[in-house]
Amino acid sequence: MTEDEEAIVEVVARWVDDEVRPTARDLEHADEYPERLIDQMKQMGVYGLTVPAPWGSSSVSLRCYARITEEIARGWMSLAGAFGGHSVVSTLIARFGTDDQRERYLARLATGELRATMALTEPDGGSDLQAMRTVARPVDDGYVITGSKMWITNARTAGLVALLCKTDPAADPRHHGISILLVEKGPGFTVSRDLPKLGYKGVESCELHFDDCHVPADALLGGTAGSGFAQMMAGLEVGRIQVAARAIGVARAAFDDAFRYAQDREAFGKPIWQHQSVGNLLADMATQITAAQQLNDHAAACIDTGRRADMEAGMAKLFCSEMAATVTLDAIRVHGGNGYSTDFDVERYYRDAPLMIVGEGTNEVLRNVIVRQAIGRGGLR
Numbered sequence: 001m002t003e004d005e006e007a008i009v010e011v012v013a014r015w016v017d018d019e020v021r022p023t024a025r026d027l028e029h030a031d032e033y034p035e036r037l038i039d040q041m042k043q044m045g046v047y048g049l050t051v052p053a054p055w056g057s058s059s060v061s062l063r064c065y066a067r068i069t070e071e072i073a074r075g076w077m078s079l080a081g082a083f084g085g086h087s088v089v090s091t092l093i094a095r096f097g098t099d100d101q102r103e104r105y106l107a108r109l110a111t112g113e114l115r116a117t118m119a120l121t122e123p124d125g126g127s128d129l130q131a132m133r134t135v136a137r138p139v140d141d142g143y144v145i146t147g148s149k150m151w152i153t154n155a156r157t158a159g160l161v162a163l164l165c166k167t168d169p170a171a172d173p174r175h176h177g178i179s180i181l182l183v184e185k186g187p188g189f190t191v192s193r194d195l196p197k198l199g200y201k202g203v204e205s206c207e208l209h210f211d212d213c214h215v216p217a218d219a220l221l222g223g224t225a226g227s228g229f230a231q232m233m234a235g236l237e238v239g240r241i242q243v244a245a246r247a248i249g250v251a252r253a254a255f256d257d258a259f260r261y262a263q264d265r266e267a268f269g270k271p272i273w274q275h276q277s278v279g280n281l282l283a284d285m286a287t288q289i290t291a292a293q294q295l296n297d298h299a300a301a302c303i304d305t306g307r308r309a310d311m312e313a314g315m316a317k318l319f320c321s322e323m324a325a326t327v328t329l330d331a332i333r334v335h336g337g338n339g340y341s342t343d344f345d346v347e348r349y350y351r352d353a354p355l356m357i358v359g360e361g362t363n364e365v366l367r368n369v370i371v372r373q374a375i376g377r378g379g380l381r
Ligand SMILES: Cc1cc2nc3c(=O)[nH]c(=O)nc-3n(C[C@H](O)[C@H](O)[C@H](O)COP(=O)(O)OP(=O)(O)OC[C@H]3O[C@@H](n4cnc5c(N)ncnc54)[C@H](O)[C@@H]3O)c2cc1C
Pocket: 085, 117, 118, 119, 120, 121, 122, 124, 125, 126, 127, 128, 150, 151, 152, 153, 154, 197, 200, 205, 355, 358, 359, 360, 361, 362, 363, 364, 365, 368
């Protein structure tokens, strides 16, 4: 990262300590939409981190983007989730959009005036995307969409949805019939339900219905039908690095709390960290977090140098999310009974961690991606 980027990460880290950490617990327990903090993120340029000039003025390298995400998730994972899908959609439009689509959306996405989300998952499944049932039927002046999507984060607050759908359900191979449509709210498109969740409170994850929803022909990302699957897989590399960074941020918060607690709390006449079992937990947590940071930084650096990084981003998401699940449980162990109390934050980290195992491609599916890539490359190259 450049010196400027280091300085940006520092500013965000200070904002997290001053503004986010003191309020996150209350907002989480109230399941309250964090309007004020989201407005501050817009002012800091967080919504434009993946929007290049001339449309955005705050774009950074992916390594820096990951570090910023990590800091924000250290404060409250939900806030990092509030711009994850948005960053992927911005990347998709910047990379694959037509000139008209870039002009229409990117400047407003950069400021956060317009927010975006991506809709892949359906009620019948999210891993087997090529079996999706949402269909956009070509008509004279565009497409008519029918189908449902599930678990779509920020769906109420987003004004733009990058919808993965079938424009040719009979295509063989199936992925050649998949496209991305840039859909704005309108007749035939309803956000029908907010889904109840274990954690990740404050931001909404919803079910969407498309009932003969008409969109114009220029809603097709890039203007070429049948490219959507490949486009989305490229966008998901950014998404997976963001999810990995969220996991690291949550784990760092868990470590910081456990580290402090283990020095303040005494048992048998000494601080609990001096009991070897507790000290070992802290040592393992610190080691795992540091390894995770290196892995995610490596994956982000691959993309920064213009390489495809399915395997690297997959490894980062897999390792970092499993690490976060372990570290957050260990933080509860260090806190003893207080770890189970909602008066402390570690129970929140523990509830938030599993999302990173499931989201942006489950870890089981990512293992398939990693081994396929490794075989294709002839090993670890
Ligand atoms: C809070 C939250 C927010 C989300 N936000 C979004 C969003 O904004 N946009 C969006 O599109 N989606 C979103 N998702 C959906 C998420 O990406 C999916 O839940 C995920 O991809 C898994 O899909 P599924 O739930 O349908 O599980 P399924 O696909 O039904 O999988 C069930 C189980 O089978 C396993 N499995 C399936 N296929 C294979 C295979 N080939 N090999 C090995 N194991 C396999 C899976 O790993 C999993 O363990 C969100 C989910 C949650 C919980």
